[in-house]
Amino acid sequence: MMTYQDISIVTNNAYRLADLINGGHYNNILYYEFHEVVNPTGIFNCIEGLEAFSELSNDFYKIFLSYGYVDEDPAIIHVAVKLADEWFIAHDCGSNYYLGYGPTGILKLREACAKKNVAGFASKDNFEEWLKQKFGSPIKASKSDKKSIDQLQFERLIKSIQFLTNDMQRRPEQYQGLKEENIRDRMLTPINVTFKGRGNAEAKNCKGKTDILVKTKDGLNEHIFELKVWDGIETLTEAIEQLQGYLSWHNNYCGIIMFCYKLDFTNILKKVEQHLADNFNFDKREKYIPNEFRFRLQHPKDKFKHIDTHLTFINLKTT
Known part of the structure; x- marks a missing residue:
């Protein structure tokens, strides 16, 4: 029975797969997309987003055998990629109804396949059923692997x-x-x-009240976020110091959301x-989206404990 690696919880999974395809080290590559159609009602500019995504994808539709029927409907996109004899899969890898981080990753994958003449397949079949038919029972993270489950939920939150x-x-107005x-x-x-009421504002955690706290599904852990209005590097320093005060030892993930109303965003x-x-060993080679950063904070009371931190900048400048 064939097996696969589930990289759903891997940061930048679509971009990493695109890099592997572009690298030229693999032959016999196959690319699958499974489109889980969503109801556009209640999703802001959903149809407009689908049209914009489709326009950007025009040069890449040639990879699909079902060319002409791809991106007919707004959908969450699950992905399966065969590289030589290895299979990689990613649930909720992106979507096609807006132009954010996930959809850009899907575009990168399609572009890589187009450059390397990789055959693509797009389907509205149930992804889990396809996995079961092709590989047997789906491989899921063990419930005993607490950190993997927490990571999956954190990536969904991101x-x-x-x-x-x-x-x-x-x-922005x-x-x-x-x-x-x-x-x-x-x-x-x-x-x-999305998280069924598990998000709280001004929630008590350790030494203070964090802006947003989202409890994990089992209720045994939480992901905390600090919100700030950008006013220079000192704003980021303050946010990091506050986070370090809120983090308890069992926290593994946290985030900062920075609202920017200033000129010269780039x-x-x-x-x-x-x-x-300079200060957090941030490696820009792992960076794919210009307004997002992932780095590690050292726990203030445990030099061997590090917390994965996701920083998002939001440009709200109007004029």
Whole structure:
């Protein structure tokens, strides 16, 4: 029986797969997309997002044997890739109805396949059923592997925030003059829809109250986020110091969401990247989206304990 590696919880999984395809080290590559159609009702600019995504994908549709029928409907996209004799799969790898982090990864995969003349297959079949038919019982993370389960939930949370980020940057005028807590309350609503009410604002954790706290499904851990309005590197320093005060020893993941109302957003991101590289061993080779950063914080009371930290910048400058 064939087996596969489930890289759903791997950061930047679509981009990493695209890099492997582009690398030219593998023959006999196959690329599969499974489209889980979503209801566009209630998703802001869903159809417009689908049209924009489809336009960017025009040059890559030639890889699909079902050319002409791909991206007919808005959908979450699951992916399976065969590299030589190895299979890699990723649940919820991206989507096709907006132009954020996940969808860009799907575009990168399609582009890599087009460059290397890789055959692609797109289907609306149930992904789990396909996995079961091809590989037998799906391989899932063991329930005893607590950290893997926490990581999967954290990555799902990051994807939710990426969707929110994209939506907010489309409509920055709606966020002018709002305080951090007002924006936080707006963000919590869709987060709680996805995570079934497990998100809380101003929640007590360790030495203080963090802006957003999302409990894991089993209720035994939490992912905490600090929200700030950008006013220079000192704002980031303050956010990191606050996070370190909120983190308890069992926390493994946290995040910072930075709202930026200033000019020269690209230059700000460059300064942040340099600051992280100088102080937190940030490796920009792992960076695929310009307004997001992933680095590791040392726990203030345990030099052997590190917390994966996701930093997102949201550009809300209007004029």
